[in-house]
Amino acid sequence: EPEVTQTPSHQVTQMGQEVILRCVPISNHLYFYWYRQILGQKVEFLVSFYNNEISEKSEIFDDQFSVERPDGSNFTLKIRSTKLEDSAMYFCASSLDRGNTEAFFGQGTRLTVV
């Protein structure tokens, strides 16, 4: 069964450093998303991406964050100047259709900023 894959599964970084979280969405999907989940809290939307550009972003997704689809398969989230409060699980998701009809989530990258 096709799946969304994310690497790494766990990333520890020093405060102030830059991290790149990587995702390979399902190959025929058109819509891509990044979400964040702080431990014990709800899933928070960060950004959606369609047709090689950002479709919508949340208030969380400020200049510290950027996304890129460098080739036909990868979808990356870059976080610059990481802060302690960036520690969370970051999920990539993809869907064939718009909205939330059926989004497939990767297993997530647990980011720990120390």
Add this chain to the structure above:
Amino acid sequence: GQSLEQPSEVTAVEGAIVQINCTYQTSGFYGLSWYQQHDGGAPTFLSYNALDGLEETGRFSSFLSRSDSYGYLLLQELQMKDSASYFCAVAPNTGGFKTIFGAGTRLFVKA
């Protein structure tokens, strides 16, 4: 703004039926989705309602009433493995592809 309200916890016994409610405040959206998340796992899609009414997928059913700003997830023949968090989510029709999740309902299934 947009918000979704769900009970924080529900407890039920194995074999029973449980209903998890979701009330929302949003001006317009494409549909209401439900996701399951086990501890340490990723959200897994369960069901989607674009229109009012009931959608059935095996042991799980989901209902939407736009006029009442309300939906629910119904889980039948509960199994221990159904113990997880359940999130309702909406995609506002704001022109982008944003999804807003509720805070989640933690379901505990007892033997």
